[in-house]
Amino acid sequence: MPLAHYLYDNALVLGPTGRLDHDNCETFREELAPHLARSAKDGTSIVLDLSGLEYVSSAGLRCFMLAAKQAKAQNSRIVIAAMQPVVAEIFQIARFNLVFEAFPKVRDALAALSPAAAAAFDRG
């Protein structure tokens, strides 16, 4: 699962796609790790753009939980945006809606994190 990433000022948007489950969750974690490390170093906030994520299993949810824990420990922010309805339902059933701040659109998430990031997003 390729992890697309775009920087908007001081916010990084990461876009996992497809399915996130037992088979690829470790790869996802490995791809996420340098971004979390950067976030700790320079304070970059992270938006997980889940518009391309079709399904997430418990193993995938665990990856999100570990990322949330790491972000909290290093005083950085990681939020969720643009979940597809099925993924949003799974988040709700697993109570991950209580773990992550979630936004309907990436733009909304950026605006909540940083006006400069939202402005950069608007500039394209």
Next chain:
Amino acid sequence: MRVRFWGTRGSIPVALTSADIRDKVAEALFRAEGRRFESVGEAHDFAAKHLDFALTHTFGGHSPCVEIETGIQEYLVCDMGSGARPFGAHVLARQSGKPATVNVFMSHVHWDHIMGFPFFGPAYVPGTHIRIHGCHEVIEQAFRLQQAPPCFPVEFSQLTADIEFVKLTPGRAHEISGVQVTPTPQMHSGESYGYRFAAGGKVVVYTTDSEHKLENRAQTERFVRFFHGADLVVFDAMYSLADAISVKADWGHSSNIIGVELCQMARVKHLVLFHHEPAYDDAAIEGVLRETRRFEELTRGTQALRISAAYDGLEIDV
């Protein structure tokens, strides 16, 4: 086989409060919207057809005790939580004075799983045979300790039934009263054991107080094998997944999500959510059941998985 649930709550027994009852009655009257009923029977039919389970019933509050009826004279029961008291009354009524033989299978000896034994009526009936099976070394010690002064007025040695402790070997199929019983170790403080009961071509798995670590593929595969093809799996679904892998990690319990995933992988027919969180009221447990069924729909492969939430008094024919 018939599985009869005498206690389904985890950690500590709970009871409905008077305010809970008042709220249920008030809500039911409100939902009736001025209907007139000619008899209690009519009102009963309305409640059964039109009102939520959580409004007209309760999931109950006894701690774990689950009977497995196999059609033989002897009784089989998992754990001796507070549900053992009504189970004992059921045994006494059914025996009509004749001494019973009761085979108990202990998941572990935490208090919520043994606390019903001092109130288990058949233990006070001479001639009754009680065989307490398990894999821990400390089962007899735990049963004796909870009845030792100053905790209880009747010491274990005063019980008049013939009580025997039988050590089982994890991973081995034991033939007990016509049923093949296989215990397996589970992750829980002090370790716990799940049981796979096979008889007459049917399989029931009792797996409570069991945490599943998502990162441990070998453990997942072991449980998929243990559950494989079961007609019924009674599963510890105490927490949400988010809680189970964060603030309540290493507390030794699992979630509805993991229950569905394991049962789907193992091609189980029926999953029963069990060991309910004592802080949950009836509406919360019914909500968990509704969401779990929805999760199963979202993730269903080629075989549908039936899902129920256990309640005290539930009977399931397998």
